[in-house]
Amino acid sequence: MYNFNFHSPSSLDEAINIYNNSDDPKFLAGGMTLLASMKQRLIAPSDLIDIRNIKNLSEVIIDGESIKIGALYSHHSLSINEDINSKIKNLAKLANGIGDPAVRKMGTIGGSIANSDPAADWPAAILALNSNINTNIRSIKNIDFFTGMFETLLADDEIITSIDIKIPDLFDYKKFPNPASRYAIVGVAIAKYNNDVTVAVSGASHTPFIAKGLSEFLSENFSSDIPKNTVSKDDLNEDIHASAEYRANLIDVLTQQILKNN
Amino acid sequence: MNEISVQIKINNNNYERNIKPNTLLIDFLRDDLGLTGTHSGCDTSQCGACMVLHNNSAIKSCSILVAQLNNQEITTIEGLQDKDKLHPMQNSFRNNHGLQCGFCTPGMIISAISLFNENNDPTEDEIRKYLEGNMCRCTGYQNIVKSIEEGAKDMREKG
Structure with missing residues (x-):
């Protein structure tokens, strides 16, 4: 170094x-x-x-309808926070699936989102959940935040301070992890607010994205009998771990598994 | 690049040093302080041989700067035993043949104590899950798990 x-x-x-x-x-x-x-x-x-000595960046504030998570809140702290898990079931499970225990102690939700790794877990969850990324100068809507591979809307001198998440009726995340790195070969996050369902995907493309076809279908008909291959393999990654076709199939399989479990 | 002054407490000893900002904790422990019980395995935050305790929790010393730990406290494998008496977890690894070549062992023991600090009666599944950041290339996991089960029991009994 x-x-x-x-x-x-x-x-x-x-x-x-x-x-x-x-x-x-x-x-x-x-x-x-x-x-x-x-x-x-x-x-x-x-x-x-x-930035770890800056005060108030690791607070968690829960009100009736939303949760504010400080940017420096660690994956580990989140994975054992009963209050968060009682409001948004499965968010702790997601946090507990990142890296390994020692990595989760150090790694933070804000850092993960700012890094915008296309195979990281948080970006899919943040995209699926009705959320805002707050910085020192503004509040950015989740769907505007991730702009590309390791790229975000953040300016160079902008720091994420917290993430606001509206509490959903249902949330779950499931990934098919690379066995060595634990990064998602494909990860699927589903959030449901009344009849409004969003399916977001990580690991499969150069950036996390919302699976529009699946989201629309599930908003109309929340069942595991989903249409297949609504995400075109042409838009997906292909590497030594998985072909694009395999990733497209994994999106459907993981979506179905989540729906059957909830 | 300016050197920076740091104060850090390691195994109950206070150190105040001027260091280069890019000094990793593992290098500081091994090269500056001669605490070579902490091992550098993969150097990429995968293998866990370099684990130390920070706030009673295992972290990987190859992936943190000393500068980030200013005015904080670290315990290494050398800091576990009480004079000549091994820590119960160290003893359990010895009694259960929880090591073959021994390279991963300091990290395994630190990880085991970190697990105990979160969960003082872990199941076999919980132990195996917790060890996902520790690699043993002698394939000695059976006895490592057994060592941790017994070590945790001893730690519970000794309060």
Whole structure:
């Protein structure tokens, strides 16, 4: 890993100020992707700005209809939070399926979303759930947030502060994980608000996406008897782990499994 | 790049050092402090040989900077035993042949204690699930699981 200047600001304003006065800075949260990438010399920031000492970024606030999760809340904390799990069943299960216990201790929900790994678990959940990503300057609607492979609508000097999730009637997530990395070869998240159902997919394409055909069908008819291959294999990844056709089929299979379980 | 000053408590000893910001905890432990019980296996956050305890929980020391741990506390495998007396989990690994070559063992024991701190009576399934971040290439998992079951029992009994 190349060397860098290290900063540990105690406020968002201070963090942004350091960012704007550095050559090629990066914000550091749990570091579970950033540090690994730096060790491989895939990136070499001039300055690392550790945001973990900024107060109030790891709070969870639950009101009647929604949950606000602080960006620095770890996957582990989320996986054992009974209050969150009683409001949104299966969110803890998703968190508990990321990486391994030591990675979940460090990794954060905000970091995962900001990184926008196309095979990560949170992006599918965030897309399926009626949610907003709050930053130091604005609130971004979930469907606008993920713009491409490892790309988001975030500006360079913008920090996610929290995620607001409207509590659904039903939520579930199921992935077919790569056995070594635990990343999703395909992951499917389904959220239901009254008759409004959204199916979101990770792992299958260059960016997480909403499966429109499945979402429309399930909004009309919430049953496991779904139409097959509504997601075209032409839009899906093909690699040593799975062909595009296999991924298209997995989307249908995982969707059916979720529906049969709920 | 400027060196930074950090204070860190490791195995109940306070250290105040000037370090390069890109110093990983594993390198600090092994190269600067000579605490070579923590092993560097894959160096990519997969194998768990480098695990240490932070806030009673296992983390991977190959994937965290010392700079991130300023004013915080770490326990390594060297910090577990009480003078000449092994920690119950260490003892259980010895009694149950919970190691072959021993390379993964410090991480396995740290992980086992981290599990105990979350769940003091884990089932076999819970132990196996918790070890997903620890790899043993001697394929010795049977005895590792057995060691953790007995080690957890000893820890419960010794309070």
